Amino acid sequence: xDYTLAIENAPDSIPGGTGxxxxxxxxxxxxxxxxDFLKTDTDHFLVVSTRTTAREVEQKLEHYDVDESKAxxxxxxxxxRGYSRRGSERVHYVAAPxxxxxxxxxxxxxxxxxxxxxxxxxxxxxxxAYYADVDGAYExxxxxxxxxxxxxxVGLFHLSNEVHDEETIRRxxxxxxxxxxxxxxxxxxxxx
Numbered sequence: 001x002d003y004t005l006a007i008e009n010a011p012d013s014i015p016g017g018t019g020x021x022x023x024x025x026x027x028x029x030x031x032x033x034x035x036d037f038l039k040t041d042t043d044h045f046l047v048v049s050t051r052t053t054a055r056e057v058e059q060k061l062e063h064y065d066v067d068e069s070k071a072x073x074x075x076x077x078x079x080x081r082g083y084s085r086r087g088s089e090r091v092h093y094v095a096a097p098x099x100x101x102x103x104x105x106x107x108x109x110x111x112x113x114x115x116x117x118x119x120x121x122x123x124x125x126x127x128x129a130y131y132a133d134v135d136g137a138y139e140x141x142x143x144x145x146x147x148x149x150x151x152x153x154v155g156l157f158h159l160s161n162e163v164h165d166e167e168t169i170r171r172x173x174x175x176x177x178x179x180x181x182x183x184x185x186x187x188x189x190x191x192x
Contacts (some may be wrong), residue, residue, distance in 0.1 A: 003117060003154045004041035007033055007180055010190035014178060016152030019145040021176040023161040023169070025184045030158055033182065034121055035064035037156045038071075043116030046107060048074045050097035050127035051158075053083065072114075074106050098131035100140040107144055111151040120148065124158035125172070134168055142175060156180075 001016040014020070020037075024030050038045045038061075049057050054075035061068050071090060078085045080096040087093060094102035107120060122128075122144065129137035141157060148155045159172055161181070173179055178192040 001117065001152050003119070006036040006040040007190065008188045010178070010180055010188075011192050014154055014192070016154060017149035018177045019141075019148055019155045019157060019175070020178040020180055021172060022156055022158050022180050022182065023173075024158065024182040026160050026162045029186060030123070030182060031060055031064065033180065033188070034123060034156060034158070035061065035066050038119055038121055039064070039066040041117055042070060042119050044070050044072070044114040045119040045121065046072045046074060046110045048076070048103055048107060048120065048122045050076045050103075050122075050131070051124050053078050053081075054085075054091045054093075072110055074103065074110075076103065096131060097127050098136070100128065100132055100136050103128070104140055104143045104147070108147055111147055111153055118151065118153040120144070120153060120155040122155065122157045124160065126158065126160040126163050129164070129168075134164070138171060138175070141172070145175065 002013040005011055005014050022033060047057050054073040057073045061071055073091050076094050076097045079093050085093055092106050125137050125141055128140060161169055180190045182188055
């Protein structure tokens with residue numbers, strides 16, 4: 001199954017099972033790329049949020065006019081920060097951004113329970129590495145990519161190229177089928 005890819009300078013479509021690495025500056029405006037990725041040619045999508053709470057993700061989706069009825073959010077911050085939280089069909093929680101096994105398990109459950117064209121956004125791998133460590137974030141990303149392949153889904157993984165050293169960035173680049181790079185001026189280049 002092919003998925004339309006609404007990212008400038010990238011291919012028009014990618015096959016199911018493809019993971020795309022979004023390399024961006026620390027303060028990069030990734031929301032536009034992320035929401036275009038999620039709202040195009042999609043039946044269901046999961047946002048794994050290690051950077052913002054479920055409420056903030058929902059506000060972003062609303063702001064960019066993404067159909068929230070297709071959304072499931074995995075909030076990894078609210079529990080640790082002590083915010084009130086109510087799980088629902090659309091919002092799930094794990095204890096903290098370093099609960100990598102929990103993130104992989106919840107993603108597996110999402111993929112097993114949703115059919116059709118399914119997308120996953122991991123925002124962000126950098127935060128996973130910050131809370132856990134680079135090796136853990138790498139291993140979790142690898143497991144998530146295997147799940148995408150198994151379920152014919154596609155994913156977009158955010159990684160800040162200003163925070164990590166060259167070796168770490170190269171290691172993650174080698175893991176992915178596609179690389180989309182956002183520069184400080186908002187320019188986009190892609191390599192597939």
